[in-house]
Amino acid sequence: MRSLFRFLLRNHFLMLFLALEAISLALMVSFNDYQRVTFFNSSNNIAGSVYQRFSTMDDYFSLGRTNARLAAENASLRKQLQMRIMNQEKYPVNRPDTVDAPAYIFTSAKVISNSINKQFNYITLNKGSRHGIKPDMGIICSDGVVGVITNVSANYSTGLSLLNRRLSIPAKITKNNYFGALVWDTEHYNTADLKEIPFHIIVNVGDTVVTSGYSNIFPEGIMIGTIKNFDVESGTNFYNIKVELSTNFKILKYVEVVHNTKRAELIKLESNNIKE
Amino acid sequence: MIKDFGKYLIMFVVLVLVQVLILNNIQVSGLINPYVYILFILLLPFTIPGYFLLGISFLLGLSIDIFSNTPGIHAGASVLLGFLRPGIAQLISSREIIEKGNMPNMTLLGFASFLKYIVISVLVHHLFLFFAETFSFGDILETLLRWILSSVFSIVIILASQFIIFKK
Numbered sequence: 376m377r378s379l380f381r382f383l384l385r386n387h388f389l390m391l392f393l394a395l396e397a398i399s400l401a402l403m404v405s406f407n408d409y410q411r412v413t414f415f416n417s418s419n420n421i422a423g424s425v426y427q428r429f430s431t432m433d434d435y436f437s438l439g440r441t442n443a444r445l446a447a448e449n450a451s452l453r454k455q456l457q458m459r460i461m462n463q464e465k466y467p468v469n470r471p472d473t474v475d476a477p478a479y480i481f482t483s484a485k486v487i488s489n490s491i492n493k494q495f496n497y498i499t500l501n502k503g504s505r506h507g508i509k510p511d512m513g514i515i516c517s518d519g520v521v522g523v524i525t526n527v528s529a530n531y532s533t534g535l536s537l538l539n540r541r542l543s544i545p546a547k548i549t550k551n552n553y554f555g556a557l558v559w560d561t562e563h564y565n566t567a568d569l570k571e572i573p574f575h576i577i578v579n580v581g582d583t584v585v586t587s588g589y590s591n592i593f594p595e596g597i598m599i600g601t602i603k604n605f606d607v608e609s610g611t612n613f614y615n616i617k618v619e620l621s622t623n624f625k626i627l628k629y630v631e632v633v634h635n636t637k638r639a640e641l642i643k644l645e646s647n648n649i650k651e
Numbered sequence: 652m653i654k655d656f657g658k659y660l661i662m663f664v665v666l667v668l669v670q671v672l673i674l675n676n677i678q679v680s681g682l683i684n685p686y687v688y689i690l691f692i693l694l695l696p697f698t699i700p701g702y703f704l705l706g707i708s709f710l711l712g713l714s715i716d717i718f719s720n721t722p723g724i725h726a727g728a729s730v731l732l733g734f735l736r737p738g739i740a741q742l743i744s745s746r747e748i749i750e751k752g753n754m755p756n757m758t759l760l761g762f763a764s765f766l767k768y769i770v771i772s773v774l775v776h777h778l779f780l781f782f783a784e785t786f787s788f789g790d791i792l793e794t795l796l797r798w799i800l801s802s803v804f805s806i807v808i809i810l811a812s813q814f815i816i817f818k819k
Contacts, residue, residue, distance in 0.1 A: 388701035392734040395709045399730060402716075402723030403783060422718050429672050490675060490719070492684055494784055497720040533720065 423487070423531035427501055430487040434628075441628055448517045479594050480634040482506060484514075489536065491564040491624045496538040498522050500630065503530045511592060513633040519598040519621035520544060520586060521630050532632075538564055538624055546599050546618075547587040551576055554587040557599060557618065564624050566603060569616040574607045584618050591638045659695070663711065666691050671718035674808075682797050685804040686725075688715055689776050690812070692732055693769065697740050698752035708733030721784065728780040732772055739775075743767045757813050769809055777802045 383390055434441075484506075488499035502508050504527045514521040514534055523542060524534040535542040538559050546569060547554035555571035569584060582602045588595030603619040635641075670688040677685060692708050712729030716722050740749055743764045757765045781798045 388705070388734075391702050391705050392730060395705055395730040396727055399709075399712070399723040399727030402726065404723075425668070425672075425718075488718075492675075492677075493719075493721075495720075 420528060420530065423499065423501075423528065426487040426499055427531075430485065430501075437626070437628060440626065444517060445629075478635055478637045480636060481631045482508065482634065483629065483631050484508075484532075485629055486627050487531070489624065489627055491536075491538055494561055495541060496536040496624075497533055498536045498627075499531060499533045500524075500632070501531060502632065503528050503532050505529050507634065508532045508632055509634070511638075512635075513592040514630050515593065515597055515633055516622055516627060516630045518623065519600065520593060521622055521624075521627065523592060524632065536624065537567065537620065537622070544593070544599070545587040545589040546584050548572070548578060548602075549583040549585050549596075550579075554589065555613075555616075557584070560617070565620045567600070567618050567620055569602075569618050570613065572614045572616055573612055574614050578602060578605055578614065578616065580604060591635055591641050593633060594635075659691075662694070663691055667711070667714050667718070670715055675719055682793075683800050683804050684797070685801055685808055686715075686777065686780065687805055687808050687812070689729065689732055689772065689805075690809050692729060692736065693772055693809075694754050694756065696752045697737075697744075697749045697755055701737070704733045704736065705730055724780060724783045727783055728776050731779050732776045735775055736772070739768060739771050742771070765813070766810070769806055773802050773805050773809070774798075777805065 482502060484500040484502040486498060487501045488497075490496045490498075498514065498521065500508070500514070508524060508527050510524055510527055512524045514524060520537055522534045522536040522539070524532050526533045537544065537557075540559055540561060542559070544557045545554060546557040548569075553572055553576050555569050557567050557569050560566055560568045572578065580602055584599045584602065586593040586595060586597040586599060598621045600618040600620040600622075603617040605614050605616040607613075608615055666688045670686065674685050674687055677683065688711060691711055692704075695704060695707070708729040709726050712726035715725040715729075719725070740755070744755075744760060748759065751759070753759050755765075755768070760768060777798050781794050781801070785794050
C-alpha cells in the first residue's frame, strides 16, 4: 500500500494529467442532447448574463436592419389580417369553432448567443422557465425555422440550432406534399440536406420546403427554404436534395418560441400505438 | 507574488471573454476558428508546480467549454497542452532561462524561441481540439485543413498581441 502511495506521489504529474483527461473524456462522451448537466452549457446564469450584456451592446449596431425586418413583417401580417376580415364579410356564417382553440402559442425572445462555424451549433435565448419556456419547444423567426429548445434555466434557455447534425426536422415539399427529414450538411450556414424523398416524384430547383408538422414541435407550413439542387445517388431510391435555408443564421436577432399546447396529449395518444 | 496573482487573474478573465465574445464569432467558410485563450497557459511562469499548471489548464478549458457548449473538448485540449508544456519549454529554451521563473514572453525568450514555443503549443492544442470536436476520423482531410488554417490564424493573433503589449 505504501509503495503504491509512493508511486502515485512520484508520478503525480502524470497521474493528475490522466485523471483530468479522463474527466474531459467523460464529459465529451456523456454529452447527450437531452440529458446534459445544465451547469455545463451556456443556459447557466453566469454565461447567460455575460452573453446578455454583450448582446445589448451589440444591438445598437443592427438597429436599422432589425427595424426594417419588423416593418416588413408587420406589413405582411396586416395584409393577412385584411384578407381574413374580407373573408369574414363575404361569408359571415363561417365563424371559428371554439373547439378548435389554437394549439400553438408563440413567445418572442432575443438571441443572446449563436454560432454558425462549429460542427454542432447552439443558440442561447434570453427567456427561460420563468417565461414558460420548456425543453422540446420549437424556435422560429420571421424568415423560417431556427431550432429546438433543449435546456432551460430560470432566465435563459439554450437549444440546438438547425445548423446542428443532431437535429432532424420533418419537412415536406409544398408542391406535392412528399415528406422527408431535413438535416444540416455541416458545409455552409445556409444549406441543408433533405433526405428520404423517393426519386420517382418530380422535383424542381426552387421548390419550397416547409415543416410537415409531424414532429408536434413546429406547426405545419413554417418556411424552411427552397431547393437549391438535387441528384440521385446511384444504388439508392432517394434523391440527394440540397435546400437553401430561408433563415439567415448569421444575422439572427429576434425569434419566437413555439409552444404546442396539445403536444402532451398527442404524445400520449401516439405512445398507445407503440404499445399495441 | 500577490501582484502577479492579480495580473494573471485579470488575464484569465480577459482572455476567456475575448475568446467567447469575439473570436468564437470569427469564421471564414467554417474553416478558421482561432483559439487564442491558450496564451494564458503559455504565459504562466516556467517554475510553476505541475499540479497547479494542470489544474489551471483544466479550469481554463472548462470555462471556454461552458460558454461554447462543448463539454470536455477545450478542457481536454488545454490539459494536454499543460502536460506537454514543461517538455516544450525544455525543447526551446535553456535551463538558466527556465529557472528564472519570469513570465515567458518575447523579451525573456527572444523572438525565435518564442515563435517556436507558440507554434508547437498551438499546433498540439488545436490538433487535439479539432479531432475531439469531429469525434471521428471520417472527414480527415477537412479536419486537417481546419487544423492548419486555424492554427496559422491563432499564431498570428497571439504574436500580434505580444507585439502590441510588450514592445512599447
